[in-house]
Amino acid sequence: xxxxxxxxxxxxxxxxRYTEVGARGEGWFELxxxxxxxxxxxxxxxxxDWDDWSGTRKAPAPLPKTFxxxxxxxxxxxxLEQTGDAVAGLYRYSGSWGRIKxxxxxxxxxxxxxxxxxxxxxEFKLGPEGVQLRGTWKVEGESESRTWNxxxxxxxxxxxxxxxLEAYWExxxxxxxxxxxxxxxxYFRRYPRVEVRHRRFGDKADFVRAGxxxxxxxxxxxxxxxxxxxxxxxxxxxxxxxxxxxxxxARDLPHLALLHFSACEIFAPGALKxxxxxxxxxxxxxxxxxxxxxxxxGSALLEQLYFDxxxxxxxxxxxxxxxxxxxxxxxxxxxxxxxxxxALKFRYQE
Numbered sequence: 001x002x003x004x005x006x007x008x009x010x011x012x013x014x015x016x017r018y019t020e021v022g023a024r025g026e027g028w029f030e031l032x033x034x035x036x037x038x039x040x041x042x043x044x045x046x047x048x049d050w051d052d053w054s055g056t057r058k059a060p061a062p063l064p065k066t067f068x069x070x071x072x073x074x075x076x077x078x079x080l081e082q083t084g085d086a087v088a089g090l091y092r093y094s095g096s097w098g099r100i101k102x103x104x105x106x107x108x109x110x111x112x113x114x115x116x117x118x119x120x121x122x123e124f125k126l127g128p129e130g131v132q133l134r135g136t137w138k139v140e141g142e143s144e145s146r147t148w149n150x151x152x153x154x155x156x157x158x159x160x161x162x163x164x165l166e167a168y169w170e171x172x173x174x175x176x177x178x179x180x181x182x183x184x185x186x187y188f189r190r191y192p193r194v195e196v197r198h199r200r201f202g203d204k205a206d207f208v209r210a211g212x213x214x215x216x217x218x219x220x221x222x223x224x225x226x227x228x229x230x231x232x233x234x235x236x237x238x239x240x241x242x243x244x245x246x247x248x249x250a251r252d253l254p255h256l257a258l259l260h261f262s263a264c265e266i267f268a269p270g271a272l273k274x275x276x277x278x279x280x281x282x283x284x285x286x287x288x289x290x291x292x293x294x295x296x297x298g299s300a301l302l303e304q305l306y307f308d309x310x311x312x313x314x315x316x317x318x319x320x321x322x323x324x325x326x327x328x329x330x331x332x333x334x335x336x337x338x339x340x341x342x343a344l345k346f347r348y349q350e
Contacts, residue, residue: 018042025043074148085104090212091113093115120137130152162221165199166180207236223258246275258286260287264292266291286349294345306321318350322348331344331346
């Protein structure tokens with residue numbers, strides 16, 4: 001489970017209160033002069049004796065030696081993904097979207113860029129530490145180059161995102177508004193290391209725009225797509241969104257930790273084959289959802305437990321999916337005796 005420490009820092013000494021599942025107490029840490037370790041004490045409420053609590057700072061994760069990653073630049077964020085010497089990327093600038101495609105040779109990335117308003121070419125190179133992105137770009141047909149510099153965005157340790165892309169369930173004004181994403185956002189406020197974002201979509205274009213935004217988050221993302229579903233397709237107003245389009249959106253999101261469909265019948269026979277066909281060769285992406293039309297209460301109950309296991313308790317999606325089936329009889333393929341929820345036929349695959 002996730003525990004919380006809140007305290008006051010005086011010099012190098014932190015005096016704190018801690019809260020965890022079923023217990024709470026107090027303690028203190030004192031940071032070493034080199035800031036590489038600490039020593040301290042802790043005790044639960046109601047106890048006189050103290051226990052030792054010491055630790056050593058973990059070395060930062062090494063930076064990628066490739067162009068893969070997220071960069072903050074003077075023109076907005078860029079998500080690049082390098083496979084061998086080939087690089088593809090997505091960027092956002094002044095309300096528009098653009099794509100980068102190129103090859104690396106001798107440490108330099110020569111690329112072509114294209115967006116709705118134009119196209120051109122450019123070049124990037126990484127700084128000696130792999131943090132700085134330095135380059136130039138120009139418009140097709142022009143000789144003048146402009147500077148395009150940036151800096152790598154480092155993921156925050158331990159932070160994960162829950163992003164809910166939710167269709168509008170209501171079709172008429174007299175229908176009561178409903179939002180599954182709002183419920184999840186309220187629930188996950190209890191976890192300080194889980195960032196929650198909730199966006200609505202009304203058609204295919206809305207869905208693609210919202211999905212692309214996920215590319216510009218640095219940390220791992222659990223992406224939930226919530227809508228009506230029919231025979232392997234999502235329902236968004238007048239549009240039907242096939243799994244191939246979902247795959248094209250997911251292709252730009254290499255940091256997805258889990259893609260979950262909170263929708264009926266997405267695991268229809270063969271439906272996800274077209275999704276995976278859009279992903280780069282060899283990429284593993286955990287995907288979960290349902291093979292039948294599901295009860296609203298049943299899916300809400302299942303997903304709250306499922307996401308709590310993955311995001312709140314740090315359990316790998318594959319094991320979390322198995323635990324859900326063990327804890328909730330309705331998650332399986334057979335009806336539990338006298339269950340009003342039916343059999344949800346919950347599915348998980350990598």
